[in-house]
Amino acid sequence: MTTSAVTVPADELHPSIVHPPTLRLLTGAGLPARHALMRFVPLAESGGVPVPALLAPGADVGKLDPHVAGLLLVGHLRADGEDTLEIVLDGATGRVFTLYLFEDSPQLLEALPLAPSLGALARFLAETDDFAARRGRFASLAGRAGADAVAEAGRLLLAAFDDADWDGEDWGEAGARDEWEHALPAYWRIAATVRPLGLIAAPGDGLRLALPPGLLDEEFGAADIRRFAPSALPAALTHEPTRRFLTEVGLPRTELMFGLWGDEDVLRTLAESEAARHDGDGDEDRPIPPGADGLVTLGSLVHDMEVVIDGGTGLLSWREYGGATTTPVNADVSTLAFTLWMYSREQELDQEHGFTSDFYEPLAAAMVEVLASADPVACLPAEHEDDYRYWPEVFHDEAGGVL
Numbered sequence: 001m002t003t004s005a006v007t008v009p010a011d012e013l014h015p016s017i018v019h020p021p022t023l024r025l026l027t028g029a030g031l032p033a034r035h036a037l038m039r040f041v042p043l044a045e046s047g048g049v050p051v052p053a054l055l056a057p058g059a060d061v062g063k064l065d066p067h068v069a070g071l072l073l074v075g076h077l078r079a080d081g082e083d084t085l086e087i088v089l090d091g092a093t094g095r096v097f098t099l100y101l102f103e104d105s106p107q108l109l110e111a112l113p114l115a116p117s118l119g120a121l122a123r124f125l126a127e128t129d130d131f132a133a134r135r136g137r138f139a140s141l142a143g144r145a146g147a148d149a150v151a152e153a154g155r156l157l158l159a160a161f162d163d164a165d166w167d168g169e170d171w172g173e174a175g176a177r178d179e180w181e182h183a184l185p186a187y188w189r190i191a192a193t194v195r196p197l198g199l200i201a202a203p204g205d206g207l208r209l210a211l212p213p214g215l216l217d218e219e220f221g222a223a224d225i226r227r228f229a230p231s232a233l234p235a236a237l238t239h240e241p242t243r244r245f246l247t248e249v250g251l252p253r254t255e256l257m258f259g260l261w262g263d264e265d266v267l268r269t270l271a272e273s274e275a276a277r278h279d280g281d282g283d284e285d286r287p288i289p290p291g292a293d294g295l296v297t298l299g300s301l302v303h304d305m306e307v308v309i310d311g312g313t314g315l316l317s318w319r320e321y322g323g324a325t326t327t328p329v330n331a332d333v334s335t336l337a338f339t340l341w342m343y344s345r346e347q348e349l350d351q352e353h354g355f356t357s358d359f360y361e362p363l364a365a366a367m368v369e370v371l372a373s374a375d376p377v378a379c380l381p382a383e384h385e386d387d388y389r390y391w392p393e394v395f396h397d398e399a400g401g402v403l
Helices: 020-027 041-046 118-133 136-141 147-162 186-193 195-199 215-220 240-249 270-277 333-353 360-374 390-395
Strands: 072-079 082-089 096-099 111-115 258-260 295-301 305-310 316-320 327-330
Touching (some): 020 118, 072 096, 072 360, 082 360, 111 118, 118 136, 118 147, 136 147, 147 186, 147 195, 186 195, 186 360, 195 360, 215 333, 240 333, 270 295, 295 316, 327 333, 333 360, 360 390
Antiparallel strands (some): 072 082, 096 111, 305 316, 316 327
8 A cells, every 4th residue: 555545466456356447446546545535444455355254253144135245345434534334346347335334234234336436436536625625627616605606516516426337237236227216326415415515605704604695594484583683682792793693694593403592582691691590599609601791692502501602702602501611612603503504404405315314424424524614613623521512423413313
């Protein structure tokens, strides 16, 4: 393995790899040695590992689907720096699949199409890199933002992934392409529909993002957007860009992971809110974060946390009810609004595409990557095991079905 590509001498490749273009690629140009989305360590280290060898001791190999039994492990999909699904190769046809490895339940192993060939897979990775860098066919997107940019990015990415030889009946149990529910595998549909969402907003003036006019009204309905009267904002909220956003743009009332406080038309400081909440209960020694007079209560997250605004900087943080500390959750109200918009878009896309049925982790990783590009504060690395970063954690909450 070189510093730039995974190449394997012909005599070190598994003997079932006989597809001529695959042989030429692996012994010549090779595959990317380092990529955020995939890695090919099993191929580099062993030339490919037969799927039956991956099963737990005692597992009944005879229960494997015959097509799956003939596949080779060559790599892994990656999400947030961790391996997720297996990448497996049909050495006779060159077709590439993903596989959830149930080591003790071989009858459950199902190979899902990923790419027509390893060469096509390498090109797809290069296209995702070109999109991120706004080069190649994506150069026209440089410096652009808004709904048209999102739509164009999606069209260009779909065209890049569709421009490969997907046809043919040699896809195992998946059948021919015209039998698939969608023309492209879910992994690439996620790339083409979720990743472009980061183009919706331009850099802001005073806030991190400038959302297109009417974006929230269009997504949630004009009647569902709450805008505050200037007199409804406490004097402690001195950050003028935040005040303008709350009065002119507003936030959705719909509770999508976050909800504004009830039907209250007035925002209060955390000190005032706590005083009202515990008035007369005798709990004068309750913990409260430092500087509570300068924190403004905004709403709540669905996991029993409240969101407060730093009145001087506009930073949003979460706090457990009754807690004495706060943790950043979004850079400001503009990125909170973007997060809620993106989540709403993902919910509709999942209804159409069914991403979460087979590709939850890649979807969650894409959501985190898009959010991090718009709001690095929301996706700061945890500094210790109790440092809970809300949005990355909940997006990856597959058991809770957040996405």
